[in-house]
Amino acid sequence: MTLRLNQLMVFATPIIIATLVVIAPVQAADTELPQSEQGLTLSDQGIQKSADGGMLEALMFYICAAVVLGSGLAICLSKNIVRMAVYLFGTLASVALMYFLLLANFIGVIQLIVYAGGTLILLIFGVMLTSKSPWAKFDVKRNEMIAAGVICALFAGMLLMVVVNAEWPLETDAVVVGSSMTQFGSALLTDYLVPFEAMSVLLLVVMIGAAYMARQE
Amino acid sequence: MTQFSVPWKQSPPLEHRGPARGVVALARFVYSAAAPIVSRFPGLILTSAIVFSTLAVWIHWELFSYLETIAASDLNGTAKSIWGQSLTVGEIGAYLQSNSVAAGGVLKYLLWPLQMELFRDIVGLAAIFQLFNLIPVYAIWWERKVAGRIQSRMGPMRVGGWHGWAQSFADGVKLVAKEDLVPAQADGMLFKIAPYLAFVPSLLAFLCFPLGSYWVFRNVDVALIFIIAMVGIEVVGVIVAGWASNNKWSVYGAMREACQMVSYEIPMTTVLLVPIMTAGTLNMVQIGDAQSGGWFTWNAFHNPFTFIAFITYYIASLANCKRAPFDLPESESELVAGFHTEYSGFRWSLFFFAEYAAMFVVSGLAVTLFLGAWHTPLPSTWAFEETSLFKILLNGILFSSPFWFIFKCFIFIYIQLWIRWTLPRIRIDQVLYSCVQVMFPIACVALVGHAVWMVLLDGSMFSTLIRWVLGLIFAAVTFGFLSVAAFGYRNGRRMVGYLAVKQLPGS
Amino acid sequence: MFEIGLTHYLVVATLLFVMGIYVMMTKRNAIGILIGVEMVLNGANINLVAFNRYNGMSGIDGQITSLFVIVLAAAEAALAVAICMNFYKNLNTVDVDHGDTLAG
Numbered sequence: 001m002t003l004r005l006n007q008l009m010v011f012a013t014p015i016i017i018a019t020l021v022v023i024a025p026v027q028a029a030d031t032e033l034p035q036s037e038q039g040l041t042l043s044d045q046g047i048q049k050s051a052d053g054g055m056l057e058a059l060m061f062y063i064c065a066a067v068v069l070g071s072g073l074a075i076c077l078s079k080n081i082v083r084m085a086v087y088l089f090g091t092l093a094s095v096a097l098m099y100f101l102l103l104a105n106f107i108g109v110i111q112l113i114v115y116a117g118g119t120l121i122l123l124i125f126g127v128m129l130t131s132k133s134p135w136a137k138f139d140v141k142r143n144e145m146i147a148a149g150v151i152c153a154l155f156a157g158m159l160l161m162v163v164v165n166a167e168w169p170l171e172t173d174a175v176v177v178g179s180s181m182t183q184f185g186s187a188l189l190t191d192y193l194v195p196f197e198a199m200s201v202l203l204l205v206v207m208i209g210a211a212y213m214a215r216q217e
Numbered sequence: 218m219t220q221f222s223v224p225w226k227q228s229p230p231l232e233h234r235g236p237a238r239g240v241v242a243l244a245r246f247v248y249s250a251a252a253p254i255v256s257r258f259p260g261l262i263l264t265s266a267i268v269f270s271t272l273a274v275w276i277h278w279e280l281f282s283y284l285e286t287i288a289a290s291d292l293n294g295t296a297k298s299i300w301g302q303s304l305t306v307g308e309i310g311a312y313l314q315s316n317s318v319a320a321g322g323v324l325k326y327l328l329w330p331l332q333m334e335l336f337r338d339i340v341g342l343a344a345i346f347q348l349f350n351l352i353p354v355y356a357i358w359w360e361r362k363v364a365g366r367i368q369s370r371m372g373p374m375r376v377g378g379w380h381g382w383a384q385s386f387a388d389g390v391k392l393v394a395k396e397d398l399v400p401a402q403a404d405g406m407l408f409k410i411a412p413y414l415a416f417v418p419s420l421l422a423f424l425c426f427p428l429g430s431y432w433v434f435r436n437v438d439v440a441l442i443f444i445i446a447m448v449g450i451e452v453v454g455v456i457v458a459g460w461a462s463n464n465k466w467s468v469y470g471a472m473r474e475a476c477q478m479v480s481y482e483i484p485m486t487t488v489l490l491v492p493i494m495t496a497g498t499l500n501m502v503q504i505g506d507a508q509s510g511g512w513f514t515w516n517a518f519h520n521p522f523t524f525i526a527f528i529t530y531y532i533a534s535l536a537n538c539k540r541a542p543f544d545l546p547e548s549e550s551e552l553v554a555g556f557h558t559e560y561s562g563f564r565w566s567l568f569f570f571a572e573y574a575a576m577f578v579v580s581g582l583a584v585t586l587f588l589g590a591w592h593t594p595l596p597s598t599w600a601f602e603e604t605s606l607f608k609i610l611l612n613g614i615l616f617s618s619p620f621w622f623i624f625k626c627f628i629f630i631y632i633q634l635w636i637r638w639t640l641p642r643i644r645i646d647q648v649l650y651s652c653v654q655v656m657f658p659i660a661c662v663a664l665v666g667h668a669v670w671m672v673l674l675d676g677s678m679f680s681t682l683i684r685w686v687l688g689l690i691f692a693a694v695t696f697g698f699l700s701v702a703a704f705g706y707r708n709g710r711r712m713v714g715y716l717a718v719k720q721l722p723g724s
Numbered sequence: 725m726f727e728i729g730l731t732h733y734l735v736v737a738t739l740l741f742v743m744g745i746y747v748m749m750t751k752r753n754a755i756g757i758l759i760g761v762e763m764v765l766n767g768a769n770i771n772l773v774a775f776n777r778y779n780g781m782s783g784i785d786g787q788i789t790s791l792f793v794i795v796l797a798a799a800e801a802a803l804a805v806a807i808c809m810n811f812y813k814n815l816n817t818v819d820v821d822h823g824d825t826l827a828g
Binding site (some may be wrong): 068098133 | 747755
């Protein structure tokens with residue numbers, strides 16, 4: 001019997017994660033709710049600035065960033081392909097949390113449902129079908145690793161220099177009211193109609209192509 | 218004590234280190250203190266639990282009606298959310314005193330902590346976590362009872378006295394205390410985190426789940442997609458578990474689960490577009506509020522296509538939470554429990570929590586989107602004027618939204634159990650055939666047909682007529698089902714005998 | 725420090741992007757390379773959404789672009805996994821270094 005503390009911590013883990021999701025600013029309800037019998041609504045209207053001056057948001061951001069970068073680093077260093085896929089799950093989920101923090105709820109849930117629920121499963125499925133033993137290790141040569149590391153470090157330094165030093169023309173204090181869902185709907189059917197249709201054609205082509213390639217001889 | 222000599226290495230005796238020692242001592246103390254009382258007065262404890270939970274629901278109802286008042290009488294005339302706003306004690310007191318129901322000074326101070334957002338969030342999270350814990354516990358108990366009755370036996374009868382109502386708690390204690398084995402050839406890290414990957418998403422799905430107009434923790438505008446995403450993410454844990462166990466059966470289970478989930482999400486999400494189109498929003502609270510006018514205004518009876526969509530959704534959701542006849546990932550007879558073959562103890566119970574919570578979530582989606590959410594079959598305009606305490610209480614019972622929501626969900630869970638213990642499991646190629654060649658075309662037809670109906674016929678006389686006809690058919694089916702159940706309950710033993718004699722081969 | 729701005733998100737996105745490139749460069753497993761591609765796309769997506777948020781949210785162009793990126797990534801993953809399986813069927817491995825039968 002191993003009744004260890006970390007087993008009991010499972011009761012704390014979901015609460016912590018739930019808190020993370022929940023504290024992310026939630027926006028709601030673009031239109032007036034259908035008036036219920038009480039004639040009032042309790043939905044969150046618009047986005048409220050939290051009273052603590054963004055402290056909670058900052059905390060959330062740092063946690064998300066830590067998970068994103070930590071699991072990214074784990075992917076870089078891991079040799080086991082299944083573990084890499086699981087670390088990728090951490091990256092994807094915390095990127096979705098970042099989208100919630102950035103008030104892009106719809107993109108966040110789409111990231112969860114398409115990336116974490118679809119693409120990732122496809123990847124793990126591919127791993128299962130293409131590896132003979134569960135421990136498919138592909139060792140990296142040391143000099144390759146060093147060369148790639150140096151190139152990537154230089155590239156990262158260059159990008160970071162640009163990002164930190166650039167002056168972006170921003171309007172940070174705009175007040176946002178209402179949801180993006182109606183905006184999404186109308187934008188997809190007016191301004192972005194051609195890309196939208198092109199995307200649907202592309203998906204059809206991909207479906208046929210994937211079925212053709214994976215067919216039984 | 219006899220010492221047996223065995224050819225394998227014996228495991229070392231139990232010992233608890235670190236903080237676990239205190240926990241075990243506490244558990245022992247609680248057990249030894251509670252066991253005599255529980256075994257002596259089980260009925261009393263159950264009754265008082267029911268009474269107290271009813272009282273808690275009622276108090277909650279009252280509390281929320283106060284909060285409603287606060288929201289209604291905002292100074293600027295705009296609806297004001299209680300969640301995510303700061304209130305002062307003065308404000309709460311003023312609103313309470315302006316309310317017709319007498320509000321004493323003590324109540325004002327009882328409500329004082331509610332002004333803090335963090336406190337409200339903690340209360341809400343604790344409530345959700347309790348709900349999440351209790352629903353699987355009772356669903357498991359109920360599954361065992363239903364399975365027993367279907368097989369002409371009693372099911373659990375001992376623990377707790379009345380029909381073994383505490384059986385799942387006892388099982389939980391057993392599972393927590395069991396040894397947590399990790400196979401030697403397994404990938405230890407993945408093996409250990411996989412149950413949490415399955416457990417946490419199904420808990421997160423509850424965050425956006427409305428149990429009533431005001432009984433929602435976070436009223437998000439994309440709640441529906443969030444919940445579907447959470448149900449879909451749960452599969453990652455299952456696949457990782459099957460893979461990490463390093464067991465042939467587990468890998469088979471995981472691969473079946475992967476292809477089954479990925480394919481069944483397509484028809485499920487397609488038919489979910491039908492109620493979204495009817496309500497014009499992804500917000501679960503708004504979808505639910507649009508169906509408040511009695512049972513014939515529920516989305517399922519909007520037109521024939523929504524009815525088809527409802528049935529298609531229900532079948533797809535069976536596959537999505539791996540219930541029979543689609544329980545191929547964990548088929549006991551072929552794959553020896555599939556992906557959780559190697560799991561034991563606490564991690565195994567996490568998988569079960571995830572599975573039963575997913576059952577509740579998909580049933581809840583069916584109820585919210587198609588069958589009137591948390592509303593009674595009666596129109597909500599029939600609620601009493603809240604002039605006296607008795608009428609408030611009566612309203613609380615008859616129109617209590619969490620009660621109706623959970624009640625409807627459990628009816629759907631019951632149908633899931635019924636299907637599981639009645640139908641045989643189908644083959645994996647039949648599963649995929651029924652998804653791609655049967656359900657998906659039906660879902661597409663329902664979607665297109667509903668869109669055409671919305672454009673051409675919505676609001677017309679014919680549409681209303683069809684809605685009434687469908688509603689009456691549903692009512693008739695429900696009534697027939699209840700009468701058959703009542704007949705069977707009265708003539709249980711005789712009916713079982715008749716069926717057994719007449720239906721068995723060779724009779 | 726506690727005022728989160730655009731730069732914070734851009735730094736995270738940059739690091740994720742570079743990590744993705746590193747993964748693409750070093751892994752030999754075809755699916756590992758695919759994982760690297762997903763990381764790169766995610767880093768780019770964070771950029772798009774962050775610019776959308778900190779530009780007054782007057783429009784949702786950035787969000788729609790990132791939606792398209794997500795859809796494209798899903799399509800690309802489906803095709804790439806199919807290619808990987810074909811690769812495996814022909815060469816019995818997913819090591820991309822062995823895919824040089826056309827190199828003459």
